[in-house]
Amino acid sequence: AQKITQTQPGMFVQEKEAVTLDCTYDTSDPSYGLFWYKQPSSGEMIFLIYQGSYDQQNATEGRYSLNFQKARKSANLVISASQLGDSAMYFCAMREGFGAGNMLTFGGGTRLMVKP
Amino acid sequence: SAVISQKPSRDICQRGTSLTIQCQVDSQVTMMFWYRQQPGQSLTLIATANQGSEATYESGFVIDKFPISRPNLTFSTLTVSNMSPEDSSIYLCSVGAGLTGGEQYFGPGTRLTVT
Numbered sequence: 001a002q003k004i005t006q007t008q009p010g011m012f013v014q015e016k017e018a019v020t021l022d023c024t025y026d027t028s029d030p031s032y033g034l035f036w037y038k039q040p041s042s043g044e045m046i047f048l049i050y051q052g053s054y055d056q057q058n059a060t061e062g063r064y065s066l067n068f069q070k071a072r073k074s075a076n077l078v079i080s081a082s083q084l085g086d087s088a089m090y091f092c093a094m095r096e097g098f099g100a101g102n103m104l105t106f107g108g109g110t111r112l113m114v115k116p
Numbered sequence: 117s118a119v120i121s122q123k124p125s126r127d128i129c130q131r132g133t134s135l136t137i138q139c140q141v142d143s144q145v146t147m148m149f150w151y152r153q154q155p156g157q158s159l160t161l162i163a164t165a166n167q168g169s170e171a172t173y174e175s176g177f178v179i180d181k182f183p184i185s186r187p188n189l190t191f192s193t194l195t196v197s198n199m200s201p202e203d204s205s206i207y208l209c210s211v212g213a214g215l216t217g218g219e220q221y222f223g224p225g226t227r228l229t230v231t
Contacts, residue, residue, distance in 0.1 A: 033218055043153075043206050045222035052218060091158060095220070100212025101147040101166075104220055106159045 003027075004094050004107035012113050013082045020067070021077040021110045023092030032096050034075040035104060036066065039089040048090075051075060052098065079112075087114045118143050118213050120223035128229045129199055136195045137226045139209030144189035149210040150182070153225075159208065165192050199230045 003026040013019040025034065036048040051059045051066045059066040067076040079086055089111050093104040119142040129135050139148065150162040162182055163171040171184040185193045196203050209223040 035220060037222075043225045043227060045159075045208060045210075045225075047219075047221065050218040093159075093220075095212075098218075100145075100219070101164075102212070103149060103161050103164060104159075104210070105161075108158050 004092055004105055006092055006107035006110050008110045009108070010111040010113065012115055013079075013086075015084060015114055015116050016081055018078060018080045019082055019112065021079070021090050021092075021112065023075045023077065023107055025073050025075060025092075025094050027073075027094065027096055029096040031098055032094055033098060034066070034068070035093040035095070036064070036075075036077045037091045037093065038086075039091060039109075041088070045091075049077065082114045084114050084116060087112060117219065118145065118211050118221045120209055120211060120221055122207075122209055122223040122226050124226060125224060126227040126229075128231060131200050131230055133199055134195055134197045135199065135228060136193050137207050137209075139192045139194070139223055141190045141211055143213075145211040145213065146189070147212060148186065148192045149212075150184065150192075150194045151208045151210060151222075153206040153208065155204065162194070162207075196228065199228075201230045204228055204230045 005024045032053045034051045038046040049061045049064045051068045063080045065078045089109045091109045092107040121140045123138045148165045151159040153159045162177045163173045165171045165186040167186045183195045206225045208225045213219040
């Protein structure tokens with residue numbers, strides 16, 4: 001059974017500083033994908049970044065990067081130069097296999113609060 | 117990419133009634149997923165809907181309570197039946213895309229409150 005763990009229920013970060021949100025996962029499938037989503041108070045799920053299990057390099061998307069440590073089964077999200085608009089819930093998710101028809105399983109989420 | 121719309125965006129319903137949520141995608145997709153997010157919680161998969169076949173439900177969710185239709189490759193509905201206050205949640209429709217499985221999109225969600 002797959003499992004996603006986010007150990008930080010809530011975090012504060014000072015505006016313009018970098019922050020790391022932790023995510024560990026557990027799967028026996030060698031083929032999997034890891035996703036990060038942002039959920040503002042409006043409730044929409046905004047896709048941030050994706051890492052495939054066979055990707056050699058860490059994924060990056062603008063201010064977002066994914067620190068993928070396969071042996072440790074961790075996929076931490078790094079947000080650089082935090083902005084007030086980054087305040088939201090952040091969810092890590094995993095899909096076993098690479099098919100678009102496979103479900104995502106989500107972690108419990110981390111609430112990030114950016115202080116001015 | 118895929119653009120997903122949902123109707124209604126929010127609703128307040130009385131217990132014992134039913135609500136049907138619509139999900140429309142701007143491209144043809146094989147699988148559509150329905151998730152529930154209870155207040156302060158993470159997302160939990162309700163069921164996977166494949167066009168032309170019965171939906172597959174996750175443990176803890178049954179067809180009588182959450183019937184799903186999937187009449188074509190761009191549309192699906194989820195009905196929340198005989199509602200109770202415990203059904204108050206955000207319901208999200210989701211689709212996967214891309215050849216490598218690296219894309220998963222969500223609709224804007226339906227925020228349901230049951231009184």
